[in-house]
Amino acid sequence: MTDQTIDISVDFAGIRLANPVLTASGTCGYADELGDFVDIKSLGGFITKSITLKPRKGHPTPRIVETDSGMLNAIGLANIGLDKFIEEKLPVIREMSIPVFVNIAGETVEEYAAVAERLAPEKAIAGFELNVSCPNVTRGGIAFGIDPILVTEVTSAVKKTAGEKVLMVKLPPAVTDISVIARAAVDGGANAISLINTFTAMVIDIESRRPVLANRTGGLSGPAIKPIAVYLINKVYQEVAKERGVPILGMGGIRTASDAIEFIIAGASAVAVGTATFIEPGCAAKIIEGIRQYCARHNVANIKELVGSLL
Amino acid sequence: MKTCFEGGNQAIMAQQSSSNRGAFNAVVTSNRQVGQRLYRLRLEFSGAGAEPFSKLKPGQFAQLDVSGTALPPVEKIPEDLRDPCSRKILLRRPFSFTDVETQGNKTFVDLLYRIVGPASVRMTTLSAGNMLGIIGPLGNGFWVPQGKKKALLTMGGMGAPPLLHLAKVLSVSYPDIEFTAFAGAKTVRELPFEGRLDEISQELGFALREFAKYGAQSQMATDDGTAGFHGPVTECLSQWLTTSTWARDTTIIYSCGPEAMLAKVAEIARDKGIDCQTSMEQMMACGFGVCQSCAVLCRVSGSNETVYKLCCEDGPVFDSREVVFSS
Numbered sequence: 001m002t003d004q005t006i007d008i009s010v011d012f013a014g015i016r017l018a019n020p021v022l023t024a025s026g027t028c029g030y031a032d033e034l035g036d037f038v039d040i041k042s043l044g045g046f047i048t049k050s051i052t053l054k055p056r057k058g059h060p061t062p063r064i065v066e067t068d069s070g071m072l073n074a075i076g077l078a079n080i081g082l083d084k085f086i087e088e089k090l091p092v093i094r095e096m097s098i099p100v101f102v103n104i105a106g107e108t109v110e111e112y113a114a115v116a117e118r119l120a121p122e123k124a125i126a127g128f129e130l131n132v133s134c135p136n137v138t139r140g141g142i143a144f145g146i147d148p149i150l151v152t153e154v155t156s157a158v159k160k161t162a163g164e165k166v167l168m169v170k171l172p173p174a175v176t177d178i179s180v181i182a183r184a185a186v187d188g189g190a191n192a193i194s195l196i197n198t199f200t201a202m203v204i205d206i207e208s209r210r211p212v213l214a215n216r217t218g219g220l221s222g223p224a225i226k227p228i229a230v231y232l233i234n235k236v237y238q239e240v241a242k243e244r245g246v247p248i249l250g251m252g253g254i255r256t257a258s259d260a261i262e263f264i265i266a267g268a269s270a271v272a273v274g275t276a277t278f279i280e281p282g283c284a285a286k287i288i289e290g291i292r293q294y295c296a297r298h299n300v301a302n303i304k305e306l307v308g309s310l311l
Numbered sequence: 312m313k314t315c316f317e318g319g320n321q322a323i324m325a326q327q328s329s330s331n332r333g334a335f336n337a338v339v340t341s342n343r344q345v346g347q348r349l350y351r352l353r354l355e356f357s358g359a360g361a362e363p364f365s366k367l368k369p370g371q372f373a374q375l376d377v378s379g380t381a382l383p384p385v386e387k388i389p390e391d392l393r394d395p396c397s398r399k400i401l402l403r404r405p406f407s408f409t410d411v412e413t414q415g416n417k418t419f420v421d422l423l424y425r426i427v428g429p430a431s432v433r434m435t436t437l438s439a440g441n442m443l444g445i446i447g448p449l450g451n452g453f454w455v456p457q458g459k460k461k462a463l464l465t466m467g468g469m470g471a472p473p474l475l476h477l478a479k480v481l482s483v484s485y486p487d488i489e490f491t492a493f494a495g496a497k498t499v500r501e502l503p504f505e506g507r508l509d510e511i512s513q514e515l516g517f518a519l520r521e522f523a524k525y526g527a528q529s530q531m532a533t534d535d536g537t538a539g540f541h542g543p544v545t546e547c548l549s550q551w552l553t554t555s556t557w558a559r560d561t562t563i564i565y566s567c568g569p570e571a572m573l574a575k576v577a578e579i580a581r582d583k584g585i586d587c588q589t590s591m592e593q594m595m596a597c598g599f600g601v602c603q604s605c606a607v608l609c610r611v612s613g614s615n616e617t618v619y620k621l622c623c624e625d626g627p628v629f630d631s632r633e634v635v636f637s638s
Contacts, residue, residue: 026602026603027597027601027602028601029600029601033599033600033601034601036332036333036599037333037334037446037599049603057618057619058603058606058619060606060608061593061594061604061605061606062593062594062604063594063603063604063605063606064594064595064596064602064604065594066400066401066402067398067401068398068399069398069399069401070401071401071402071596073596073602073604075602075603075604078603078606078619222401223401275401275596277597277601278402278403278596278597278601278602279376279378279401279402279403280334280376280444281334281446281597281599282334
């Protein structure tokens with residue numbers, strides 16, 4: 001079996017991805033910022049930094065700190081806001097020729113819906129990823145994502161204004177039962193689910209006895225969270241996604257093709273690479289190649305055969 | 312444009328090749344201790360990285376991947392760093408450079424590093440022939456405005472290396488600019504120079520060899536008085552400004568060092584009406600503009616508002632009037 005005969009394309013809620021690897025929100029800018037390091041056209045897709053209705057300045061620094069096999073971030077959803085995104089970034093996105101998902105964050109249901117409404121007519125955008133799970137904002141973020149009623153509410157509000165766009169909800173991991181949240185999103189009209197987002201965590205400077213981050217806490221990402229992500233993706237796949245026919249975009253510490261394959265076997269139809277891009281900006285491209293090689297080695301003619309194939 | 316791999320030095324080339332930065336591999340040519348907890352690392356780019364790094368400007372930086380570098384045996388690790396060294400390295404580390412040299416189609420870069428944590432401790436085990444992943448050149452670097460005749464290079468602690476590089480560039484490309492270096496540290500053993508303060512020549516008097524070789528005056532300052540001026544380097548600079556001849560419009564200050572020092576230099580520059588470029592530092596995850604970690608608070612001209620700029624993309628060198636210092 002040669003690499004050429006292997007089909008690693010994915011039908012993700014009606015969107016065709018050339019391969020199952022996307023770059024995760026918050027790790028690849030708004031459009032083509034990674035262009036110096038990777039051929040963006042080779043990616044399966046791209047997810048923008050979280051956009052809010054109004055620009056957000058973000059938290060004071062330090063905004064990040066490294067941990068063992070991970071890092072904390074408390075960026076504070078710093079972003080240029082919807083107006084500037086439309087003015088400056090959409091023209092670039094229109095030239096990108098790969099599926100682009102816009103990640104939306106907000107402090108109220110109305111804000112999410114308003115952003116979706118403005119972007120819904122834009123053909124260059126394949127879909128929205130709702131950031132209901134960002135743990136860095138004191139209002140809005142975590143409050144939505146841990147409450148299934150609020151998740152259904154915000155999902156259905158955006159569904160009304162999102163037109164034909166794919167609606168993906170990004171789940172927070174630190175909840176009692178993530179399947180409850182997944183179900184709430186699907187009930188609200190989500191046609192895809194992405195998980196996991198980061199875990200709220202803390203690093204303390206023992207000399208000053210203060211948290212290292214200005215925001216005190218931050219979201220933990222990177223290889224440290226990968227085994228938890230694999231478990232939760234498999235859980236949501238078995239308990240919600242499979243029976244409801246909703247694809248999962250899996251993420252959380254992926255660095256290599258082997259990591260990506262784990263997520264796919266666990267139940268992800270596609271994967272997103274985040275923190276690893278900071279270290280190796282071309283790693284998404286390397287992962288795509290590695291997935292092809294895995295399929296060749298294991299006589300997998302179509303990547304679909306692997307999705308949720310955990311024995 | 313396709314992804315391509317080029318021989319031993321891998322480069323993933325992308326559509327905007329005009330941007331002159333990328334992810335490359337460099338080979339260690341030497342790594343030697345030059346002071347207390349201070350090392351000098353020399354790297355060679357002989358493939359795709361040679362050309363971009365040959366254009367490295369003073370004040371630009373690169374992101375080094377030392378996650379695969381081994382720890383030294385525990386006895387060689389300073390006791391106070393043993394616990395921090397127990398964890399793995401994930402992210403790259405930003406370093407500025409102290410020298411750039413091209414030889415044929417190869418580019419050599421030097422960097423000075425002090426042992427402060429798990430990554431720098433690992434770097435001490437690098438030896439000739441080891442390969443290191445390097446992303447760069449990154450950032451803007453110092454710039455030389457038109458019409459300057461005097462440059463005052465003001466550095467504190469490990470702020471010195473990029474200003475040493477600037478000294479070289481000034482001496483080669485801007486021979487009309489007379490420059491003086493002001494180098495400070497808490498104590499003499501923390502001055503990041505190999506050369507000692509020696510009487511170099513009648514002309515230059517006592518000077519640091521590193522600056523004397525570019526024909527420049529230099530002054531040392533130590534907080535504890537163990538060498539040179541007794542006090543912060545900012546006071547040394549102030550005194551020089553009081554006793555020396557200089558003209559406001561044709562003088563420029565370049566500063567690099569701890570933020571408290573940068574804030575004080577900015578204040579001096581503002582009071583005297585002198586142009587000043589300050590090299591800022593912030594924790595970075597990526598170093599190339601996507602993570603939004605390295606925010607520098609800046610004034611918006613013509614308003615009371617402030618905005619965050621990125622140290623890695625908009626800096627690390629800023630006009631000091633723009634920066635809202637945290638101290």
